[in-house]
Amino acid sequence: MKQLLILGAGSAGTMLLNHLSKTINAKEWQITIIDQSKLHYYQPGFLFLPFDIYSEKDVIKEGNKFIPPGCKLIQAKIEKIFPGEQTVKLEDGQEIRYDILVIATGSQIAPQEVEGMLGESWQKNIFDFYTFEGAVNLRNFLRKWNGGKMVVHITEMPIKCPVAPLEFAFLADWYFTRKGIRNKVDITYVTPLSGAFTKPIASKKLGYLLSEKSIKIVPDFAIERVDTVNKKIISYDDIQVPYDLLVTVPTNMGDEAIARSGIGDDLNFVPTNKHTLQSKTYDNIFVVGDATDIPTSKAGSVAHFEAEIVVKNILSYMKNQPLRESFDGHANCFVETGFNKAMLIDFNYDHQPTDGVFPIKGIGPLPLLKESRLPHWGKHAFKWIYWNMLLKGRKVPFISPNMSKDGKNLEEN
Amino acid sequence: MEKIIAGATVQVNDEGYLTDHHQWNREIANEIAEEEGIELTERHFEVITFIQDQYAAEVPLTIRKIGKSGIVDIKEFYQLFPNGPLKKASRIAGIPKPVSCI
Incomplete structure (x- = not known):
């Protein structure tokens, strides 16, 4: 054999x-x-x-x-x-x-890559949510937290699920609003990139989200170290961002x-x-x-x-035949924006996320790159699809492995 | 859109990044750097060449990678290209800025 x-x-x-x-x-x-x-x-x-x-x-x-x-x-x-x-x-x-x-x-998180991150404060007031343990510890912390400065931070690219930190900030805004303590929580989003949105169409259409939710942004921040004594993250060009609660996405490594x-x-x-x-x-x-x-x-x-x-x-x-199948970099993601809303993005190596409908031209039913309730329920239905269809290798109807251009407004690309 | 940089007509995007890196040359780099408030030296060009080689090899650029390049450490990279060195160096090198998925 x-x-x-x-x-x-x-x-x-x-x-x-x-x-x-x-x-x-x-x-x-x-x-x-x-x-x-x-x-x-x-x-x-x-x-x-x-x-x-x-x-x-x-x-x-x-x-x-x-x-x-x-x-x-x-x-x-x-x-x-x-x-x-x-x-x-x-x-x-x-x-x-x-x-x-x-x-x-x-890939997995490597908090040891940043000086000070994996110290005494790790899983005390510095958490990740990319591991099961980190997410559970953070939940237990948040259940008792009365507010303060929450910093949502990305160490460096590439990371698993690049929109997850942004979704985390949106869901945190919703969570603290529900708890009645949103006015006691200061949310700051710190990224090594030029902004929360980096692709032109998404920037134009979604730029309003951060200000609408009163989330502050610190762009172009390349972290050098965490100062756990004074509770600050410090960049290579000496920008300092203070935190009471640091939710970080550490370096991701294979x-x-x-x-x-x-x-x-x-x-x-x-x-x-x-x-x-x-x-x-x-x-x-x-x-x-x-x-x-x-x-x-x-x-x-x-x-x-x-x-x-x-x-x-x-x-x-x-069979010693040439490899004919060619992957186009297709990704399809539900992005939670809080308050029972989400949006769907669909893109590949050549086409950035754009608006339109998905998966069927003229019908949808899911809008692309636009907040609404349906994608939110789609994201939660996806859990069932994952366990019962995807893992078992069952095809999802209407979804092709390479990106379909149908229903998308690609002229803006 | 089209733009004339250092006497050459080149294609750029909304943020002034070249969309075809083959149109790049040292004079264009000098003029873009001037817009960014940077005067280029040979040291800058060593870093720019490294960045362009990485781009050609489809290696995603990160501050860490530059720091480990053996060409420049991260502190000096910041001194050469202050305030957002990766996006500025990329623009001067004629390649796209580092992005996320949206």
């Missing part, structure tokens, strides 16, 4: 596993997936945990529920990949040979196993062909989800679309 090995059973790895198990010749190929965690997390739900909109049970399920029959799950930590020998070594010393390897080891294997860039992301999703260095390695270095968002929707594309390229590779 030939061996196809997938590293990582997160969104990308699990979706790809389910697609492959439906299409691969099971007499010739054994599929194995490796992950160190027993649990599968619905990561988009981490945004809602701090505000008591979701609870723990909304975002966690046993990972083995999503492993199709005939596929093997190994629960272990990955020590190192040896591309030359075509083997992967596990922490317990076991070595697993592969013919084709798929890297889906994701898995340490990628660094140990010497196959990543300086953030441990794997150099990947942005169209075929094949490794730039090794023909029999494919990379999906957040683990790649491709220039699109690190997001579950991207992982979903990539999985549909790469499964075809892997089948072509098995």
